[in-house]
Amino acid sequence: MDEDEDRRREYIPHELVSEILTRLDVKSLTRFRSVSTLWNSTIVHPSFSKSHLSRSSAGAGAPVTLVLFFINRFNSERTIFSVKIPPKQTRSQPNPTRILTIPGFGHPFVSQSLNGLICFNLGAMCVCNPSTRKFLKLPWTITENPSPSRASTHHRKNAFGFDPVSDAHKVLDTWITYNENELIMEHKIFTVGAGCNKWWKIADGPPYFPFNESVCINGQIYFRALTSMTGSEEAVMVAFDVNREEFRFIQMHDDAIANSEEAVLIELDGHLAIVHHHDNELSMLVLTDEEDAKWVKKHVEVPAMCSEVNDRRRFKFAGTRFSGEMIFAARSLEKPFYVYFYDIKKNEAKKVEICGLADFKLDYSTVLMNTMSVCEHEETIKCLT
Numbered sequence: 001m002d003e004d005e006d007r008r009r010e011y012i013p014h015e016l017v018s019e020i021l022t023r024l025d026v027k028s029l030t031r032f033r034s035v036s037t038l039w040n041s042t043i044v045h046p047s048f049s050k051s052h053l054s055r056s057s058a059g060a061g062a063p064v065t066l067v068l069f070f071i072n073r074f075n076s077e078r079t080i081f082s083v084k085i086p087p088k089q090t091r092s093q094p095n096p097t098r099i100l101t102i103p104g105f106g107h108p109f110v111s112q113s114l115n116g117l118i119c120f121n122l123g124a125m126c127v128c129n130p131s132t133r134k135f136l137k138l139p140w141t142i143t144e145n146p147s148p149s150r151a152s153t154h155h156r157k158n159a160f161g162f163d164p165v166s167d168a169h170k171v172l173d174t175w176i177t178y179n180e181n182e183l184i185m186e187h188k189i190f191t192v193g194a195g196c197n198k199w200w201k202i203a204d205g206p207p208y209f210p211f212n213e214s215v216c217i218n219g220q221i222y223f224r225a226l227t228s229m230t231g232s233e234e235a236v237m238v239a240f241d242v243n244r245e246e247f248r249f250i251q252m253h254d255d256a257i258a259n260s261e262e263a264v265l266i267e268l269d270g271h272l273a274i275v276h277h278h279d280n281e282l283s284m285l286v287l288t289d290e291e292d293a294k295w296v297k298k299h300v301e302v303p304a305m306c307s308e309v310n311d312r313r314r315f316k317f318a319g320t321r322f323s324g325e326m327i328f329a330a331r332s333l334e335k336p337f338y339v340y341f342y343d344i345k346k347n348e349a350k351k352v353e354i355c356g357l358a359d360f361k362l363d364y365s366t367v368l369m370n371t372m373s374v375c376e377h378e379e380t381i382k383c384l385t
Contacts, residue, residue: 096356158173
């Protein structure tokens with residue numbers, strides 16, 4: 001009988017084993033990597049992680065996973081949590097996970113979640129897979145342009161993008177030298193998981209000075225920028241093609257939103273949108289035609305069912321879900337901590353209490369923790385090397 005059982009095990013097609021594994025959660029897959037060399041090589045293979053992500057993203061009725069970013073306004077430390085919200089519930093179980101706390105310093109960059117990965121600046125750039133709790137620290141970068149004069153200054157900006165064509169995550173590292181109203185650009189690219197632990201320099205592109213923001217949509221990284229530092233220039237939208245590694249400018253026509261520091265860049269039905277929340281409505285500029293720089297202005301009144309978010313002292317527009325629902329969140333890590341999901345198309349809103357966030361031991365006080373952003377997150381087994 002034992003020999004028969006062993007024989008049956010031997011004839012289980014590995015393709016079937018791989019198919020079964022794609023249906024498991026990341027925590028289980030991490031454990032099962034130690035089953036055998038074959039299972040380990042299967043689970044870490046890029047094609048497997050792609051299939052697993054595709055299947056998990058399409059699962060109906062699964063819990064919504066959010067990644068929440070907070071910044072301590074006393075010491076600038078940034079703390080990142082993940083939390084699962086059960087479907088059709090307005091109160092999450094106390095199951096938040098603290099992914100990491102980033103020491104405070106001058107650079108506030110933390111990216112959105114892209115296909116399960118996030119990126120942040122720790123002096124050196126880092127990429128993190130919150131699902132596996134693995135980190136990749138990228139090589140240190142520094143500008144190669146010497147200061148033309150004592151009055152010149154150097155600025156560093158970063159962005160994170162995903163290229164669906166090559167299935168690759170890329171980090172954009174930009175050094176800007178400002179000298180007598182001249183902007184000297186220096187761009188480098190790092191491809192995650194390419195097997196080469198090295199930055200590659202790319203063409204400098206047009207001069208610009210970006211805002212502290214970015215969003216990646218369909219292989220394009222967008223951010224607003226000024227084309228000079230004189231203060232007389234209007235803001236433009238910069239688009240960076242992650243696959244071609246090329247820059248271009250897109251003109252904007254509504255200065256009230258284009259230059260607002262309160263405005264947020266989001267994806268809306270596959271298009272770039274600039275959203276500004278004021279009073280009881282959302283003002284939006286939606287880029288419907290990128291080639292002709294056609295922007296459509298929209299105004300959406302916040303429904304009475306979630307009018308509480310109009311209290312700008314307590315709530316902020318914090319991000320979006322993959323479905324397009326907008327996320328409003330409490331401005332600080334208060335207890336209880338609430339988020340609203342608002343569906344523009346259906347004009348429906350849901351208030352969700354996230355339990356357990358304030359129970360973590362944090363330096364100083366949770367009152368000092370301001371909300372940076374809240375976005376939906378996909379779990380992935382993807383390796384970073």
